[in-house]
Amino acid sequence: MIQKQVNQKAWFMVLPVFLIVAFSAVIPLMTVVNYSVQDTFGNNVFSWYGLGWFEEIIHSPRFHDAFLRQLLFSGIILAIEIPLGICIALAMPKKGWGVPVCLVTMALPLLIPWNVVGTIWQIFGRVDIGLLGHTLAQMGINYNYVQDPLAAWLTVIVMDVWHWTSLVVLLCYAGLCSIPDAYYQAAKIDGATRLAVFRYIQLPKMQRVLLIAVLLRFMDSFMIYTEPFVITGGGPGNSTTFLSIDLVKMAIGQFDLGPAAAMSLIYFLVILLLSWVFYTVMSNVGEESKGGH
Amino acid sequence: MANITLKEIAHSYTGESENPDDFALKRLDLTWRDGGAYALLGPSGCGKTTLLNIISGLLIPTRGQILFNDQDVTRLSTEQRNIAQIFQFPVIYDTMTVFENLAFPLKNRGRSKKEIEPRVIALAQMLGLENSLHTKAQHLTADLKQKISLGRGLIRQSVNAILFDEPLTVIDPQMKWELRSQLKHLHKKFGFTMIYVTHDQTEALTFADEVVVMYEGKIVQVGTPEELFEKPAHTFVGYFIGSPGMNIVPCELQGRTALVKGQSIDLGTSYASPTSKNVKLGVRPEHLSLNPPGEEGLPVRIVKVDDIGRHKIVKVALDDAIFNVIMPEVAAMTGDMGSLVMSSDHVNIYVDENRVTGGTL
Known part of the structure; x- marks a missing residue:
């Protein structure tokens, strides 16, 4: 055996990264942890409260409602954006002048700042001056996202689909482009139908990019704040108050630092847990035979 | 089963053109007899794969006609031509087991389970795949994967021809020898027309009854291995066949x-x-x-x-x-x-x- 030289100097090399991570992530997170176990009555006087805030949040109907809304929202947009993204990617041309045109068009919504997206749709949907809202009203459809919870939800969902389906499309398109021609040729020789080509060639080859797409879209949609805040402000009532909107209301609106800190920690753990579940489930699809041999 | 005739076939990947240099294949006339074992031999880039894809229908030639017996199939799809083709690199369906992979061409043609199962098992035994029939194809080694590809080409019994596009490139030499003998054996047993593309002269000369030598998009000689050796019709054939090649x-x-x-x-x-x-x-x-x-x-x-x-x-x-x-x-x-x-x-x-x-x- 060769004796490995241990060089402690390496620790100094890691130090800058360590400091950056400490200041950007660890220390802010620890202050949140700190708030979450204390209570305050102002004047910067804090007292120990243990896990009280956590219990309170977990049992609070307000948190339950926001959490269910959030799950519903993420569920709906994933159910729309993933299949839609795959369909668009399949329909996109593989060569010729259509490729750059499609790619640029697809990338456009991704380049727009989130609050601008919110503003665009906020105005677009207005019944008095918005193109969409006004047209719908003229057609006799009762659409008013300021008063009608259903209209508010529809607006937020359509906006998210408009904004983020492109991401799924681009990822899927990259996955599709990496499939060698021989696969399609072999499928033709084997007499495979269009559906079989999708099921047995394209979908398995897209599995990895789809995993990334689902994870990104899930995490992003689960943390959505800016766009619904700009469009509906969480209303009408609390109908579009998602977790992050609720959290901001609690932390900054009501200045309930303890409960807000406890909630953000729970929020963080939920995202971590669900992402892990998605990752494990999706990377195990098609790998289940590994245990067999 | 049919004689396959190529009539004045020419192909350019950039479409119809006046310039002969645009053509990857330059005017071919050739008949592949039903039941023959042919090798298509030539250096890389001489148009072998293009010709193969034209026969199988993956490519439509810019000019000329393909006849199966007397039927013009030039514009017919691969499916309608009933041809099997095996590619240079293994193409397998990752999510299927070996069994499902082999059964796929039959299943797509609506054959019954009763018919499929014994045939898949027999073929798997011949190819030495019987022990991995129920493993996912994805986890196999490259040469096993290529055996699956070969198997998918051989599973149908009523094909007009089986085309091999340098199928043994990824297989190690020992196995190559074995598979080639099995192909020959299969040819004797079932009498498929087989067209075997290769740039390896040993492979071509041992496999085929007749060898078609291509050079720069043209067929320079069609003949038995002896004819190619004794009377090369073109200096290229003389130089390409033999080790070292002919002194010219x-x-x-x-x-x-x-x-x-x-x-x-x-x-x-x-x-x-x-x-x-x-x-x-x-x-x-x-x-x-x-x-x-x-x-x-x-x-x-x-x-x-x-x-x-x-x-x-x-x-x-x-x-x-x-x-x-x-x-x-x-x-x-x-x-x-x-x-x-x-x-x-x-x-x-x-x-x-x-x-x-x-x-x-």
Whole structure:
């Protein structure tokens, strides 16, 4: 055996990264942890409260409602954006002048700042001056996202689909482009139908990019704040108050630092847990035979 | 089952064109007899794969017609032509088991389970896949994957032809030998027409009854392995087949005699004087021998002696014309002189790179 030289100097090399991570992530997170176990009555006087805030949040109907809304929202947009993204990617041309045109068009919504997206749709949907809202009203459809919870939800969902389906499309398109021609040729020789080509060639080859797409879209949609805040402000009532909107209301609106800190920690753990579940489930699809041999 | 006829086939990947250089295939006429075992031999980029894809229907030729017996299939889809094709690199369906992969072409054609199962099992045994029938194909090694690809090509029994596009590239040499014999065996048993594309002459010569040699988008010779060896129709065939290839040197023709670097060689028959200045003499290294200096033969200098085990390859120079000579044993050393002997039966004459026979032109 060769004796490995241990060089402690390496620790100094890691130090800058360590400091950056400490200041950007660890220390802010620890202050949140700190708030979450204390209570305050102002004047910067804090007292120990243990896990009280956590219990309170977990049992609070307000948190339950926001959490269910959030799950519903993420569920709906994933159910729309993933299949839609795959369909668009399949329909996109593989060569010729259509490729750059499609790619640029697809990338456009991704380049727009989130609050601008919110503003665009906020105005677009207005019944008095918005193109969409006004047209719908003229057609006799009762659409008013300021008063009608259903209209508010529809607006937020359509906006998210408009904004983020492109991401799924681009990822899927990259996955599709990496499939060698021989696969399609072999499928033709084997007499495979269009559906079989999708099921047995394209979908398995897209599995990895789809995993990334689902994870990104899930995490992003689960943390959505800016766009619904700009469009509906969480209303009408609390109908579009998602977790992050609720959290901001609690932390900054009501200045309930303890409960807000406890909630953000729970929020963080939920995202971590669900992402892990998605990752494990999706990377195990098609790998289940590994245990067999 | 059908004879496959190519009529004036030409193909350009950039579409119809006036410029002959745009064509990857330049006007082919050829008939593949039903039940024949053919090899399509040629260097990389000579149009072999293009031709194969045209036969299978993956490509529609820019010009010309393909007939199966008398039916024009030029515009028919791959599916309608009923052809099997195996590609250079393994193509497998990752999410399926080996069994499902092999059954896929039959399943797509609506065959019953009863019919599929025994056939898949029999084929798997033949290919040595029977132990992994129920594993996911994704986790197998490259050569097992290629066996699956081969299997998918062989599973249908009523195909018009099976096309192989350098299918053994990824397989290790020992296995290559075995698979090739199995293919030959299958050919004898079922009588499929088989067209086997390769750039490896050993593979082509051992597999096929008839070898089609392609060069720069053209077919330069169709013949049995012996014909390709003894009477290459084109200098390229002479050079490409054999190891080392045919010795080809410029010469002048004078009736029965060829002049190479001022030395005359008797040709046995007389040739008409050629219209072109591009005249070459070709003779295989196997048909040359070396005598000690002073004896009958052309005076040559030995440039190099390579011992490759079974025999020796002696490189000799007549002025600046180089000949390779294959000899079982040779006493001479580099730098020595010798006398080069060739038998007139085995000398070929090429005018403009094409072989001419005595008495004609």
